[in-house]
Amino acid sequence: DTAVSQTPKYLVTQMGNDKSIKCEQNLGHDTMYWYKQDSKKFLKIMFSYNNKELIINETVPNRFSPKSPDKAHLNLHINSLELGDSAVYFCASSQEGTGRKLFFGSGTQLSVL
Amino acid sequence: KQEVTQIPAALSVPEGENLVLNCSFTDSAIYNLQWFRQDPGKGLTSLLLIQSSQREQTSGRLNASLDKSSGRSTLYIAASQPGDSATYLCAVRLGKIIFGKGTRLHILP
Numbered sequence: 001d002t003a004v005s006q007t008p009k010y011l012v013t014q015m016g017n018d019k020s021i022k023c024e025q026n027l028g029h030d031t032m033y034w035y036k037q038d039s040k041k042f043l044k045i046m047f048s049y050n051n052k053e054l055i056i057n058e059t060v061p062n063r064f065s066p067k068s069p070d071k072a073h074l075n076l077h078i079n080s081l082e083l084g085d086s087a088v089y090f091c092a093s094s095q096e097g098t099g100r101k102l103f104f105g106s107g108t109q110l111s112v113l
Numbered sequence: 114k115q116e117v118t119q120i121p122a123a124l125s126v127p128e129g130e131n132l133v134l135n136c137s138f139t140d141s142a143i144y145n146l147q148w149f150r151q152d153p154g155k156g157l158t159s160l161l162l163i164q165s166s167q168r169e170q171t172s173g174r175l176n177a178s179l180d181k182s183s184g185r186s187t188l189y190i191a192a193s194q195p196g197d198s199a200t201y202l203c204a205v206r207l208g209k210i211i212f213g214k215g216t217r218l219h220i221l222p
Binding site for chain 1: 144145147149151155157158159162200202204206208209210214
């Protein structure tokens with residue numbers, strides 16, 4: 001059973017489109033994250049959700065909006081996609097009381113043409 | 114501002130050798146430090162997590178140490194194997210999590 005799963009694995013789309021990436025974790029964790037890995041492989045946090053509340057929002061354009069329908073899901077919606085949004089997006093989760101060990105999904109490779 | 118640096122950026126060693134990967138951070142007030150490996154085109158796999166109160170953690174051939182006062186952590190890999198080839202990242206947690214840029218390790222058969 002996959003602990004943190006995200007879909008789709010690959011996403012190719014045109015500039016200006018709106019797209020969503022879904023993430024689900026079955027670990028019962030209380031915090032979920034979205035990370036962006038750029039072409040230089042540098043990982044940077046975008047959002048963190050704890051019990052359905054946004055607690056970190058790192059200088060991310062407001063075209064990106066995280067949506068958490070419940071504690072097990074944190075979806076990423078992107079409006080008006082731009083070429084510079086091309087990257088690999090990773091979902092992750094952690095739990096208070098376990099040392100906040102991070103568990104990552106396998107990533108979504110987004111290519112904006 | 115917390116900065117995390119990993120040196121070297123890339124490393125090639127013959128199979129069977131022991132090796133050390135380095136991670137340094139500028140703010141010693143960390144909550145924990147975690148080592149990950151990332152295979153090409155894959156997500157991150159957690160290797161070891163060291164809490165701020167701990168000095169080291171071990172898992173199989175891997176040993177991670179933490180020296181908060183000097184802002185350093187090392188990942189020691191014993192008896193390296195070709196399957197150890199991957200990018201290794203360290204991440205420190207304060208209120209948020211900051212990743213280093215990783216060390217690309219290549220084990221030569």
